[in-house]
Amino acid sequence: MGQTLAEKIIAKAAGVDHVTPGEIVTCKVDLAMMHDSAGPRSAGKNLDKLGVPIWDLDKLVVITDHYINDDNPSHQEIQKHAQSWSADHDIKHFIKEQGICHIVLPEGGHVKPGMFIVGGDSHSVTGGAFGTFMVGVGATEMTGVLATGEIWARVPETVRIDVTGALTPGVSAKDVILKLCGDYGIMGFNYQAIEYSGDAVSAMSVEERMTLANMAAELGGKAGYCEPDQKTADALTGWGAKDIDIETWRSDADATYAKTVTIDGNALTPHVAAPSSPENSTPIAEHKGTKLDQAYLGACTGAKLDDLRMAAAVLKGRKIKEGFKFMISPSSLAMAEKAKADGTMKIIEDAGGIILPMGCSGCIGIGPSRLEEDTVGISSTNRNFVGRAGPKSSKLFLGSPYTVAASALTGEITDPREFL
Amino acid sequence: MRTINGRAWRYGANIDTDQLAPIGSYQGTGDLGDGALNCLRDMDPNFSKSVVEGDVFVATDNMGIGSSRETAPLFLRTLGIRAVVAHSFARIFYRNCFNIGLPALVCPEANEIAMSDELEIDPLTGEINNKTQGKVYHCQPIPEHLMSIVDAGGLMPFLEQKLKKAS
Ligand code: SF4
Numbered sequence: 001m002g003q004t005l006a007e008k009i010i011a012k013a014a015g016v017d018h019v020t021p022g023e024i025v026t027c028k029v030d031l032a033m034m035h036d037s038a039g040p041r042s043a044g045k046n047l048d049k050l051g052v053p054i055w056d057l058d059k060l061v062v063i064t065d066h067y068i069n070d071d072n073p074s075h076q077e078i079q080k081h082a083q084s085w086s087a088d089h090d091i092k093h094f095i096k097e098q099g100i101c102h103i104v105l106p107e108g109g110h111v112k113p114g115m116f117i118v119g120g121d122s123h124s125v126t127g128g129a130f131g132t133f134m135v136g137v138g139a140t141e142m143t144g145v146l147a148t149g150e151i152w153a154r155v156p157e158t159v160r161i162d163v164t165g166a167l168t169p170g171v172s173a174k175d176v177i178l179k180l181c182g183d184y185g186i187m188g189f190n191y192q193a194i195e196y197s198g199d200a201v202s203a204m205s206v207e208e209r210m211t212l213a214n215m216a217a218e219l220g221g222k223a224g225y226c227e228p229d230q231k232t233a234d235a236l237t238g239w240g241a242k243d244i245d246i247e248t249w250r251s252d253a254d255a256t257y258a259k260t261v262t263i264d265g266n267a268l269t270p271h272v273a274a275p276s277s278p279e280n281s282t283p284i285a286e287h288k289g290t291k292l293d294q295a296y297l298g299a300c301t302g303a304k305l306d307d308l309r310m311a312a313a314v315l316k317g318r319k320i321k322e323g324f325k326f327m328i329s330p331s332s333l334a335m336a337e338k339a340k341a342d343g344t345m346k347i348i349e350d351a352g353g354i355i356l357p358m359g360c361s362g363c364i365g366i367g368p369s370r371l372e373e374d375t376v377g378i379s380s381t382n383r384n385f386v387g388r389a390g391p392k393s394s395k396l397f398l399g400s401p402y403t404v405a406a407s408a409l410t411g412e413i414t415d416p417r418e419f420l
Numbered sequence: 421m422r423t424i425n426g427r428a429w430r431y432g433a434n435i436d437t438d439q440l441a442p443i444g445s446y447q448g449t450g451d452l453g454d455g456a457l458n459c460l461r462d463m464d465p466n467f468s469k470s471v472v473e474g475d476v477f478v479a480t481d482n483m484g485i486g487s488s489r490e491t492a493p494l495f496l497r498t499l500g501i502r503a504v505v506a507h508s509f510a511r512i513f514y515r516n517c518f519n520i521g522l523p524a525l526v527c528p529e530a531n532e533i534a535m536s537d538e539l540e541i542d543p544l545t546g547e548i549n550n551k552t553q554g555k556v557y558h559c560q561p562i563p564e565h566l567m568s569i570v571d572a573g574g575l576m577p578f579l580e581q582k583l584k585k586a587s
Pocket residue numbers: 066100101102121123298299300301359360363364381382
């Protein structure tokens with residue numbers, strides 16, 4: 001019987017030929033990633049308590065991204081500790097302040113199709129965009145990985161989400177995933193692996209696929225992935241990864257899916273999620289004209305190079321509404337550099353956007369883009385739970401980079417297709 | 421693992437990790453300090469002040485959705501919560517609970533439990549005796565492969581035992 005890509009990777013990691021959904025297996029981890037928030041200060045300290053070495057220094061990447069570029073003394077203490085802990089433990093792959101972990105992990109050449117990867121962050125599922133099986137874990141679970149290189153897993157069922165046809169101008173991967181959040185809810189695919197496929201997904205850039213994979217977390221997915229193709233291989237090779245195999249790591253034609261969901265890409269319209277859950281998502285028409293105080297382009301989901309370009313496509317030759325706050329925190333330094341080199345950043349700045357340092361910042365309410373009391377914002381991030389990006393009295397809508405940029409032009413929720 | 425006797429703190433659906441452990445409630449690199457006092461501050465400011473050792477956290481659907489941050493169950497445990505009972509759990513939160521030694525029980529009848537009901541829970545059998553209402557509920561038994569972690573009191577003591585045996 002055929003297997004899905006998720007099942008194939010788990011079987012390989014468990015050292016068996018075949019796995020079945022529901023089965024519990026122990027997997028060997030190909031790669032582990034942890035960041036400054038849950039890494040050295042939590043999992044790292046736990047490991048020291050156990051008094052054992054890291055199982056394999058070649059397979060661990062430590063990244064600082066959450067509490068960076070901030071003068072809060074306790075955040076600086078976290079950075080100092082992450083650095084000294086990494087030095088003390090001879091961490092080979094310590095990536096300091098280069099961008100958000102889910103972006104700089106593949107950018108660092110660490111990710112390859114077929115890998116079984118764990119990350120100490122719920123959006124670790126982003127790595128699935130490259131044909132990996134990547135799951136998020138908590139700090140103690142990461143301690144176990146650091147000590148043993150192994151983790152138990154219950155083999156998930158796989159659901160297939162087919163995005164057919166072609167997305168129309170002004171509609172992006174973010175709208176696909178927001179539609180799914182609205183239709184199926186925040187636990188709609190709880191514990192399942194989500195395979196994104198179909199012509200519209202094949203046509204997407206790897207960065208757009210990263211947005212789909214990233215927000216598998218907002219559907220309850222254990223993992224979210226796309227089968228690798230030539231675009232995957234080109235992107236990863238460009239980032240320095242070697243020996244990319246895109247033939248083996250595909251789902252079999254006779255694989256079993258728990259469910260197949262079809263989204264008509266041709267008919268999809270921009271979506272926004274109303275406060276305070278991604279599942280409050282509807283076509284944008286429902287919230288059109290809602291007054292806003294600020295807009296934020298940021299996070300692992302929404303300020304990659306392609307996201308910045310989408311915003312620039314809307315902003316080109318225009319000015320944001322006078323007095324309106326529009327802030328941009330690029331997802332990684334390398335992507336920000338590219339956006340500078342190709343003129344994208346200049347378009348955004350000329351329109352009145354304020355460029356902030358890269359990092360998680362505004363996504364978790366740190367820094368100048370933190371929402372103030374009683375204000376309403378729109379952002380290209382992935383979560384809008386109460387109290388995440390600002391105080392309880394603030395409200396946050398989620399939208400695509402196109403929608404966020406269009407809304408910055410008018411100061412209210414705006415369909416970006418008006419400007420394209 | 422022994423029986424848990426305590427009062428129920430009964431809440432609803434979709435209790436997310438930004439509510440349980442608001443950003444900024446664990447600062448620096450030391451111990452958790454009094455971060456746990458921020459637990460549910462936006463939803464029920466009374467909770468962290470009034471919960472006592474042995475109490476039980478009861479919710480309905482999607483308990484613990486959101487971040488992987490382990491402070492979410494750790495804050496509950498620090499405040500005295502000894503078991504979490506819900507209709508359904510978010511995957512990472514569920515694993516985090518067991519890893520830090522806090523049993524998480526899937527109970528289809530969780531919505532029948534009321535705020536402050538006196539509960540007696542046997543985590544091994546998954547039986548909840550609601551002494552206030554005179555009813556008994558049967559949770560899904562804790563999966564067998566997790567029992568050794570539950571028995572050890574969490575993943576850390578489990579790993580300690582395992583690594584000691586190996587050396
Ligand atoms: S940008 Fe936001 S969602 Fe992404 S890793 Fe950082 S905190 Fe998490």
